[in-house]
Amino acid sequence: MDAKTKQKYEARAQIIKAMAHPSRLFIVDELSRGERCVCELRDMIGADISTISKHLSVLKGAGILEDEKRGLQVFYRLRVPCILNFFGCVEDVLVANARRGAAVVKK
Amino acid sequence: MDAKTKQKYEARAQIIKAMAHPSRLFIVDELSRGERCVCELRDMIGADISTISKHLSVLKGAGILEDEKRGLQVFYRLRVPCILNFFGCVEDVLVANARRGAAVVKK
DNA sequence: TTACTGGTTGGCAAAATAACCAAATAAATG
DNA sequence: CATTTATTTGGTTATTTTGCCAACCAGTAA
Numbered sequence: 001m002d003a004k005t006k007q008k009y010e011a012r013a014q015i016i017k018a019m020a021h022p023s024r025l026f027i028v029d030e031l032s033r034g035e036r037c038v039c040e041l042r043d044m045i046g047a048d049i050s051t052i053s054k055h056l057s058v059l060k061g062a063g064i065l066e067d068e069k070r071g072l073q074v075f076y077r078l079r080v081p082c083i084l085n086f087f088g089c090v091e092d093v094l095v096a097n098a099r100r101g102a103a104v105v106k107k
Numbered sequence: 108m109d110a111k112t113k114q115k116y117e118a119r120a121q122i123i124k125a126m127a128h129p130s131r132l133f134i135v136d137e138l139s140r141g142e143r144c145v146c147e148l149r150d151m152i153g154a155d156i157s158t159i160s161k162h163l164s165v166l167k168g169a170g171i172l173e174d175e176k177r178g179l180q181v182f183y184r185l186r187v188p189c190i191l192n193f194f195g196c197v198e199d200v201l202v203a204n205a206r207r208g209a210a211v212v213k214k
Numbered sequence: 215t216t217a218c219t220g221g222t223t224g225g226c227a228a229a230a231t232a233a234c235c236a237a238a239t240a241a242a243t244g
Numbered sequence: 245c246a247t248t249t250a251t252t253t254g255g256t257t258a259t260t261t262t263g264c265c266a267a268c269c270a271g272t273a274a
Contacts, residue, residue: 001133001152009129009136012197017127021232022116025123026108029116038251045108051233053252063204072241072250080203082196089189090119096187097170128262145221158263160222179220179271 018062019086023047024055027076028064032084035068035077125169126193130154131162134183135171139191142175142184 001009019025023045030036030044042052056076059065066079078084108116126132130152137143137151149159163183166172173186185191 005133006129009133011201012194013127013129013132015197015200016123016132016193020120020124020127022113022120025120026112026116039249048234049251050235050253053250054232057252063200063207069241069251072248074251080196080200082199085192085196086123087119089187089192090122092189093122093170093187094118100170146219155264156221157223157265161263164222176221176270179218181221 015062015064018058018064019083021055021058023052024059027055027059028078028083029087031065031076031078032081035075037073037075039073041076122169122171125165125171126190128162128165130159131166134162134166135185135190136194138172138183138185139188142182144180144182146180148183 019028026045027041030041038049038052038056041056042049045052056065056067060067060076064079064083065076067074067076069075126135133152134148137148145156145159145163148163149156152159163172163174167174167183171186171190172183174181174183176182
C-alpha cells in the first residue's frame with residue numbers, strides 16, 4: 001500500500017473508529033431523534049459527565065456531530081444523517097451471526 | 108443505560124470496531140471485488156502475514172467475512188455485502204469535513 | 215519421511231483508548 | 245462581584261489494540 005492509499009484508508013478508519021464504542025453508538029442513535037444537551041445524554045448513559053463530553057468530542061472531531069451552545073447548555077446533533085445507514089447493516093450482520101450461532105449449537 | 112440496552116450497543120459496537128482499522132477497511136473494500144487469499148492481501152498491504160491473518164480473524168470473528176481453505180491457500184470473502192454501504196456515508200462525512208476545513212481556513 | 219509453502223497462534227513491547235477525578239471555563243443569577 | 249450550573253480540559257491509571265517475531269499446523273510434493 002503506497003502512502004497515499006494508506007492515508008485514504010486512515011481517514012476513513014478514523015470516522016468509523018469514532019462510531020466504534022457502545023456509548024458513542026448510543027449517542028448517534030439517540031441524536032437521530034433530535035438534538036440533546038450533554039446533561040441529557042449523561043442521564044441516559046450514566047457515566048461521568050467528563051466521559052460523555054469526551055465521547056462527544058470524538059464524534060465531533062470526526063465530523064459526525066456538530067454542537068451549539070445556548071445559554072448554559074451545549075446541544076449536539078447529527079451533522080451527517082446517513083450515519084444511521086450503518087445501523088441497518090450492523091443489524092444484518094447480527095442476524096447472520098445469530099443464525100451462525102444457532103447452526104453451531106445445532107451441531 | 109440498563110444492562111440489556113448496554114449489551115445491545117456493545118454487540119453493535121463490536122461489529123463496527125472490527126471495521127475501524129485502515130488495513131481492515133482496505134480488506135473489506137478489496138473483497139468487495141471478489142475473494143482473495145491471505146497472501147494476495149499481504150502483498151497488497153505489505154505487512155507481516157501474521158498481522159494480516161489477525162486482521163482477517165477480527166473481521167471473521169465479527170461475522171463480516173467467511174473463509175474457505177482450498178489446497179494450501181485460505182480464501183476470504185464478504186459474508187454480508189451491505190457492509191459496503193458504510194463507504195458511501197464515510198465519503199459524505201469526508202466531503203463535509205473538507206468543506207469545514209476550507210471554511211476554517213477562510214476565516 | 216522429509217521438506218516446502220501458506221497460514222495461524224502465542225507472546226511480548228509499544229501505542230492507543232477509556233474512565234474517572236480534579237481543576238478550569240463560561241454563561242446565567244443573586 | 246460572587247455563586248451556581250453546564251461543560252470542557254488535564255492528568256492518571258487500567259485496559260485494549262497493534263504489529264512483529266518465533267513457533268507451530270496443514271496440505272502438497274519430492
